[in-house]
Amino acid sequence: MPTMFEKIWDRHVVAEGPGGQSLLYIDRHLLHEGATHAFARLGKAGRSVRRPAGLVATADHYVPTGPGSEARANDEIRGMVEGLQRSTREQGVTLFGPGDPRQGIVHIIGPEQGLTQPGIALVCGDSHTATHGAFGALAFGIGSTEVEHVLATQCLWQKKPKVMRIRVTGARPAGVTAKDVILAIIARIGAAGGVGHVIEYAGPAIAAMSMEERMTVCNMSIEAGARAGMIAPDATTFAYVEGRPYAPKGAQWDTALEYWKTLPSDPDAAFDREVELDAAGITPTVTWGTSPQDALPITGNVPDPARESDPARRRAVGRALDYMGLRPGMALTDIVVDRVFIGSCTNSRIEDLRAAAAVAKGRRAVVRAWVVPGSGLIKRAAEAEGLHEIFTAAGFEWREPGCSMCIGMNGDTAREHERVASTSNRNFEGRQGKGARTHLMSPAMAAAAAVTGRLTDVRTLSPSPP
Amino acid sequence: MIPFTTLTAAAVPMDLPNIDTDRVIPARFLRKPREAGYQRFFFHDVRFNADGSENGDFILNQAPYREAKILVTAENFGCGSSREGAVWALMDHGIRCVVGPSFGDIFFENCFKNGVLALVLPGASAAAIRRQLQERPGATISVDLERQTLTAPDGALHRFEVDPFRKQALLRGQDEIALTMEYEQAILAHESRRAAEMPWLT
Numbered sequence: 001m002p003t004m005f006e007k008i009w010d011r012h013v014v015a016e017g018p019g020g021q022s023l024l025y026i027d028r029h030l031l032h033e034g035a036t037h038a039f040a041r042l043g044k045a046g047r048s049v050r051r052p053a054g055l056v057a058t059a060d061h062y063v064p065t066g067p068g069s070e071a072r073a074n075d076e077i078r079g080m081v082e083g084l085q086r087s088t089r090e091q092g093v094t095l096f097g098p099g100d101p102r103q104g105i106v107h108i109i110g111p112e113q114g115l116t117q118p119g120i121a122l123v124c125g126d127s128h129t130a131t132h133g134a135f136g137a138l139a140f141g142i143g144s145t146e147v148e149h150v151l152a153t154q155c156l157w158q159k160k161p162k163v164m165r166i167r168v169t170g171a172r173p174a175g176v177t178a179k180d181v182i183l184a185i186i187a188r189i190g191a192a193g194g195v196g197h198v199i200e201y202a203g204p205a206i207a208a209m210s211m212e213e214r215m216t217v218c219n220m221s222i223e224a225g226a227r228a229g230m231i232a233p234d235a236t237t238f239a240y241v242e243g244r245p246y247a248p249k250g251a252q253w254d255t256a257l258e259y260w261k262t263l264p265s266d267p268d269a270a271f272d273r274e275v276e277l278d279a280a281g282i283t284p285t286v287t288w289g290t291s292p293q294d295a296l297p298i299t300g301n302v303p304d305p306a307r308e309s310d311p312a313r314r315r316a317v318g319r320a321l322d323y324m325g326l327r328p329g330m331a332l333t334d335i336v337v338d339r340v341f342i343g344s345c346t347n348s349r350i351e352d353l354r355a356a357a358a359v360a361k362g363r364r365a366v367v368r369a370w371v372v373p374g375s376g377l378i379k380r381a382a383e384a385e386g387l388h389e390i391f392t393a394a395g396f397e398w399r400e401p402g403c404s405m406c407i408g409m410n411g412d413t414a415r416e417h418e419r420v421a422s423t424s425n426r427n428f429e430g431r432q433g434k435g436a437r438t439h440l441m442s443p444a445m446a447a448a449a450a451v452t453g454r455l456t457d458v459r460t461l462s463p464s465p466p
Numbered sequence: 467m468i469p470f471t472t473l474t475a476a477a478v479p480m481d482l483p484n485i486d487t488d489r490v491i492p493a494r495f496l497r498k499p500r501e502a503g504y505q506r507f508f509f510h511d512v513r514f515n516a517d518g519s520e521n522g523d524f525i526l527n528q529a530p531y532r533e534a535k536i537l538v539t540a541e542n543f544g545c546g547s548s549r550e551g552a553v554w555a556l557m558d559h560g561i562r563c564v565v566g567p568s569f570g571d572i573f574f575e576n577c578f579k580n581g582v583l584a585l586v587l588p589g590a591s592a593a594a595i596r597r598q599l600q601e602r603p604g605a606t607i608s609v610d611l612e613r614q615t616l617t618a619p620d621g622a623l624h625r626f627e628v629d630p631f632r633k634q635a636l637l638r639g640q641d642e643i644a645l646t647m648e649y650e651q652a653i654l655a656h657e658s659r660r661a662a663e664m665p666w667l668t
Contacts, residue, residue, distance in 0.1 A: 015652045019631030023649055025656050027667055037500055037550075047643065053668050062497070076497045120667065127548040127572055141572055144550035145579035145642075153646045155653060159629055161571075191484050192542035195568050225545065227571040248666030256666045291484045312540070316482060407547075409493045428488040428546060430511050 003265040004232055005163045005198050008138045012121045014155055021157045028115055029150050030124040031057035031093070032106045033080040038125070038147040039087035047152045049091045054154055056115055057088045058096040060105045061409045063402040065372050070411025077410055091151075104375020104401045107131040107345035111215065112375055114244025118233035118260040123150060128345045128425065129228075130221040134214035135241070136233035136263050138198070141222065161227065162196055162272035165265075167203035170280040175459040177355070178213035179347060179423070179442035181205065182220045183285040187295040189275060194226030197273065200265065201231050205279035211240040212351040219346045220425050223292035232264035286332055286455055287427045287440040289320035294427070296332065298445070298457045304328035323429055324437050325417060332455050335439070338418045340365070340450040341432070342396075342443050343372030344406035347423035352443040353382050356423075357390045359447035359458060365395040369450035370412075372404040396450065408433050421449035468581040469639030473562055474608040475535035477619075478525055479596035485539065486546035487573060491555040493547075504551060505558035526559075530604030538596050538607075539566035541589065544573025553580045563609050565616065567592045578632045581639060583611060585626050595619070611637060 002010070014023040035057070042048070049055065062080040064071035071077045081098065088095040096102040096109060103109070107128050110116040118136040123129060125147040132139035142156065150156055166185060186193075199221050206214065214231050221229030238257060241247045248256040283297035296303075305321065305328060308314040321328060326335065342348070342356050353373060371391050373379040379401055382388055388398045404412040406424035413433030414420050420438050423446045427438040439455060448456040495507040513524050520527045526534075537543075537556070543566045544552060553576045556564070562582055567589035569577075577584040587595070598619040599605055605619035611633060616624045635642065646653075660667065 014656045015649050017631060017649075019629060019634060021629070021631040023646065023652070025653070025660065027660075034496065034549075040500075045643075080497050117667075119664075125548060127546065141548040143548050143553075143572055143576035143579060145576065149643055149646065152643045153653065155646055155649075157631065157642065157646070159631070191545055192568055195542065195571060222546070222572075225542065225571070246668075252666040256664070259664070291486075293484075312481065312483065316484075319482065407493050409496065426486070426488065426546060428486045430492050431488050434492065434511050 001266045001268045001270065003163050003269040003271065004136060004200060004230060004263050005138065007263055008119055008121065009160065011119070012138070017157060021159050023155050024121060024158050026123050026150050026154055026156055027054065027120040028122040029055045030106050030110055030115070030122065031055060031084070032060050032126065033062045033084045034125050034144070035147055036080055036083035036087065037144050038151060041148050042151055049093065049151050050154045052092040055093045056096070057084060057093055058103055058106050058109050059084055059098055061403045061407065063098055063410060065399040065402045065404045065410065065412055066397065074411060101376040101380065104378065105345045105348065105403055107219065108348060108374035108378065111135065111211070112244070112377060114241055114247035117241060117247070118237060119263050123156065127222040128219050130226070131215050131219040131345055133221070133228050133230035134211060134218040135237055136230060136260065138228060138230065140228040161198050163200060164194060164197040164226070164273040164275065165200045165202055165271040166275045166277065168201065168205035168277050168279050169203050170205060170278045171208065172205055172279045172282065175284055176282050177442040177444065178209055178216040180282050180285045181279065182217045183287065183292070183295040183440065184282045185277060186220065186224045186292050188277060189224055191223060191291050191293040192225045194221060194224040197226050198228040198230065199224065199226045201229060206231055207234065210351060211236060212349045215349070216346055220292065223425055233260050284442065284445055284457055284459065286445065288324065288326060288332060289317070290323055290427055290429050292425070292427060292440065294320060295440070298332055298455060300332055302326045302328060302330045302332065333457065335455045336419070336453060337421045337439070337449050337455065338367055339414055339420045340367060340369035340446050341405040341420055341422040341424065342370065342446050343374070343404050344424035345374065346425045347443050348372060348374030348378065350378050350381050352423065353378070353387050356443040356447040357387045359444050359461065360394040360396060360451065361390045363394055363451040365450040366453040367450060369396040370399055370405065371396050372399045373401050375401050394451070405432055407431065421446045421455065467639045467641065470562060470581055470583050470611055470636045472608070472610045473535060474606055476531065476533055476604050477536035477538050477599055477607045478531040478534035479538045479599040480525065481540055481596060483541040484545055485543050487544055487549050487552035487570065488546055490544065490552040491549065496549055496551045500554065503558050504555040507551070508555035508559040528603070533560070535560050536563045536565065536607050536609070537561050538592060538599060539564060540592070541567050543569050545570035548572040550576045553577055553582055557582055565592060565595065578636060579642070581636060583609065583636060585609065585616065587616070587624055587626055591624055
């Protein structure tokens with residue numbers, strides 16, 4: 001009767017430590033430029049990497065994504081990429097660096113290369129590591145000290161979290177994407193709803209999703225407060241993994257498959273908390289405030305702080321509206337945007353680009369709109385399908401892979417008070433640049449905002465011209 | 467890591483829920499070398515005006531709270547990004563203890579790895595303490611980790627729970643990697659079992 005989480009957890013416990021923590025073995029550790037700090041401390045302490053084969057690194061947070069990028073001109077930004085190149089070379093760690101077609105956002109390239117597999121324990125110094133849980137893996141983000149600890153020992157001390165199951169029943173209506181599902185979940189349970197928990201997403205609406213859609217859902221678990229999100233592996237999962245460069249081959253594939261099929265939670269498994277949501281009731285969703293829980297159907301209106309009964313909530317809403325420059329009660333579709341960003345580990349995979357291109361096709365962006373593919377391989381695949389031509393013909397900028405405007409560490413930022421329709425994961429104050437205003441939404445909705453210049457219900461656009 | 471045993475210090479209240487780590491330290495500072503100190507980056511974009519001068523409205527810039535070593539927060543403080551720079555900025559500013567009803571899971575862990583005590587109290591208790599700190603700016607709080615007690619400005623004693631592993635690590639200022647290395651035999655045994663059971667994993 002164990003849950004999927006418990007099965008994977010138990011398999012990775014090396015030892016029970018003092019005071020109720022467990023020493024967990026880590027199968028895969030993914031690295032990006034942020035690991036530079038951890039490598040520096042490791043070197044200073046005279047320690048080395050325990051198992052270089054368990055690591056794969058990529059450059060994503062600080063790489064330039066276009067001509068004239070600050071990332072090329074700024075010594076500090078360039079230094080972060082060079083630091084990763086140096087550390088990985090010295091320690092014998094595989095790096096998908098600049099110029100390598102496999103380079104891309106760390107949470108995109110793990111699954112793409114077959115590094116992400118069911119049943120493994122995977123960590124990365126990035127909170128969106130939950131993405132990999134879409135494969136039925138235990139995957140969570142860690143801090144810099146923990147990165148150093150895994151580099152040195154391949155293990156991590158962890159307190160066993162609780163498990164919450166979120167069942168999404170029914171079927172998604174037309175025009176409703178995986179992004180809308182996860183935004184609706186976060187709005188429902190709140191940004192702190194999953195604190196101390198691992199979330200298992202289940203139910204027919206989840207099972208019906210493609211791997212890319214499942215990754216979008218698991219990706220934003222941290223926005224619901226949960227360090228990890230997971231989905232039971234099934235035929236969709238196995239078909240996605242098979243044949244990828246790091247996936248098991250031949251007889252080992254069969255052995256692995258046999259094991260992976262034992263991973264789903266037992267039918268009578270007990271969860272610490274259960275939540276249920278009907279997919280049929282979800283509409284295309286956007287955020288209006290500065291927390292991902294500030295999400296509403298696009299058909300709705302900006303909340304009015306005066307109508308909030310709880311004083312703390314009233315202050316929080318008031319402050320968010322002030323930062324966002326919005327009037328209480330205004331229709332969400334009256335919000336005029338300055339820029340559009342299609343990209344990030346949440347929504348930069350090929351299906352996301354296809355969805356955005358389907359809206360952009362034959363139309364014209366009226367504001368500056370960027371498309372940043374998640375990896376070099378996705379960029380190639382999109383170009384082979386001609387998506388880049390659709391985007392450029394519609395006036396969108398087709399850029400190089402990286403985290404880009406989701407976090408702006410490479411200098412790709414919006415200016416103060418610029419309003420961005422974004423497919424990324426965080427609408428925090430200052431996230432996309434000091435004073436920048438972010439509205440989160442799906443790739444199709446972001447493309448719709450690009451061609452109308454305002455937040456738009458993609459379902460109301462007339463069918464795309466041929 | 468610097469040990470944490472007891473602390474009596476001025477405390478600063480922050481009422482907003484869901485204060486994320488992007489706000490605690492904007493991303494553009496994460497490329498700065500650790501050795502140079504992170505104190506100036508702490509809440510940088512709300513603490514300083516565009517010209518670099520202090521924003522007098524922000525609570526950390528107000529006289530009675532400037533020297534605070536304890537931060538009393540609302541729900542879900544430190545949510546969002548895993549950036550440990552948030553804790554480095556906080557501790558370089560002088561904060562050694564963060565009190566609140568709940569914390570972002572990764573931020574919570576990062577605190578303990580750096581000798582900062584993240585102390586969980588029920589929401590009503592945390593709110594009452596924040597109110598006392600607003601009514602009496604500069605009031606102090608006492609924390610005793612060994613006894614797991616916090617004394618509020620009004621003298622009330624609050625008992626708090628802390629995981630025994632984290633408590634011992636903090637009391638001793640333990641090097642966790644050194645501790646783990648004592649488990650080398652168990653790690654080796656796990657690795658050989660893993661190689662036999664899951665040979666497809668390199």
